[in-house]
Amino acid sequence: MSTSPPPLPLNRHAVVDRYFLEHRAKVLDLAAFLDRVDRAKPDAADSNRDFRLDSLRGAIALLLDGEPERAKRVLDLMSDPSTEPIAAAPMKGATGAWEGFKPHSTPEKETG
Amino acid sequence: MYIDPHVHMVSRTTDDYQRMALAGCVAITEPAFWAGYDRSSPQGFHDYFSVLTDTEPKRAAQYGIAHHTWLCINPKEAEDPVFAREVLEIIPEFLKCESVLGIGEIGLNKNSRNELEILEAHLQLAADHDQMVLVHTPHLEDKRKGTRLIMDAIKNHGVLDPNRVLIDHVEEHTVREVLDRGYWAGMTLYPDTKCTPQRAADIFEMHGTDRLWINSAGDWGPSDPLAVPKCRDEMRRRGHLEATIRKVSFDNPLEFLSQTGRFRIDVQPTR
Numbered sequence A: 001m002s003t004s005p006p007p008l009p010l011n012r013h014a015v016v017d018r019y020f021l022e023h024r025a026k027v028l029d030l031a032a033f034l035d036r037v038d039r040a041k042p043d044a045a046d047s048n049r050d051f052r053l054d055s056l057r058g059a060i061a062l063l064l065d066g067e068p069e070r071a072k073r074v075l076d077l078m079s080d081p082s083t084e085p086i087a088a089a090p091m092k093g094a095t096g097a098w099e100g101f102k103p104h105s106t107p108e109k110e111t112g
Numbered sequence B: 001m002y003i004d005p006h007v008h009m010v011s012r013t014t015d016d017y018q019r020m021a022l023a024g025c026v027a028i029t030e031p032a033f034w035a036g037y038d039r040s041s042p043q044g045f046h047d048y049f050s051v052l053t054d055t056e057p058k059r060a061a062q063y064g065i066a067h068h069t070w071l072c073i074n075p076k077e078a079e080d081p082v083f084a085r086e087v088l089e090i091i092p093e094f095l096k097c098e099s100v101l102g103i104g105e106i107g108l109n110k111n112s113r114n115e116l117e118i119l120e121a122h123l124q125l126a127a128d129h130d131q132m133v134l135v136h137t138p139h140l141e142d143k144r145k146g147t148r149l150i151m152d153a154i155k156n157h158g159v160l161d162p163n164r165v166l167i168d169h170v171e172e173h174t175v176r177e178v179l180d181r182g183y184w185a186g187m188t189l190y191p192d193t194k195c196t197p198q199r200a201a202d203i204f205e206m207h208g209t210d211r212l213w214i215n216s217a218g219d220w221g222p223s224d225p226l227a228v229p230k231c232r233d234e235m236r237r238r239g240h241l242e243a244t245i246r247k248v249s250f251d252n253p254l255e256f257l258s259q260t261g262r263f264r265i266d267v268q269p270t271r
Helices: A012-039 A051-063 A070-077 B014-022 B042-061 B081-094 B113-128 B140-157 B175-180 B197-207 B227-238 B242-258
Strands: B002-004 B025-031 B066-071 B100-107 B132-136 B165-167 B184-188 B212-215
Touching: A051 A070, A070 B140, B002 B227, B002 B242, B014 B025, B014 B042, B025 B042, B025 B100, B025 B132, B042 B066, B042 B081, B081 B113, B100 B113, B113 B132, B113 B140, B140 B165, B140 B175, B175 B184, B175 B197, B197 B212, B197 B227, B212 B227, B212 B242, B227 B242
Parallel strands: B002 B025, B025 B066, B066 B100, B100 B132, B132 B165, B165 B184, B184 B212
Antiparallel strands: none
């Protein structure tokens, strides 16, 4: 028999009290990171068009759309939407964002 | 009292065993994984499996922690199928060890065809030897696709009962589908990737506490072998019931792992 999810015991004000400073710092880190990218010398590939930055900007826009499940939708936005195995592993690691991401692309759409 | 059901102690110091014991850890399970470098021969894996089944249980027992393990060749070293199959051949001799709980952590890394072929070979090995399975899901952008490919491969194989398979490293975009398909799910608590203690507590509040556990997956990279007690503390600070906290950090792993008939929590310190 399944049990119901345990509801968050805190009220909204208590959540803000507890977590605001931590997330204020994270927003500042994010702002400083984007400033740092802008201050860095451009390279041949023009780092402002880096797919990781594009997906990060897409994720930031998503945070402000007023819709629920932001964490899930950020992860979906940064996920490879293809469904078939690739021919061979090109490396062992992962970059954190889908290389094919384009600004204004629809994250939920999946391709074969 | 808690269980850390996924931690790579071969990469940790004895001090970490002591800290975990002081924080209330009574049992752990250690899946075979990529040690940060590719092993050059099946003999290298034989040595690794010996460490997992002999050396680590003795180290853990010094602090009263029961040590168990899962065996496999991990997907990061599965891109060469001929080599991987040679490693698979040496696993059955270790399945006789009392501390071996099953096959793991198998799965995918970059979602390649060779990785999938070796995943399917592991599933057959588990079926042939009536073993439970612990699954690694890919990192970051590869996770959602890989999680689905893995669950499809298990379904297509058709022999393994999802109730005897745990899909690990779930996050907000994969947890619901894993649970809905009848598997157990694990959340790994990492500082930068996977899940933080705070997000894990959020996921319990959104998706429930049934068939879901937390682990540290402490290893040689950025990780924290005390992540499970830190998540317990996060839940306690939010006001969750002690019974809820115990369920996700003790009762659930105990229920899943007890299906093996080999899981125990009653080790006395040997120091």
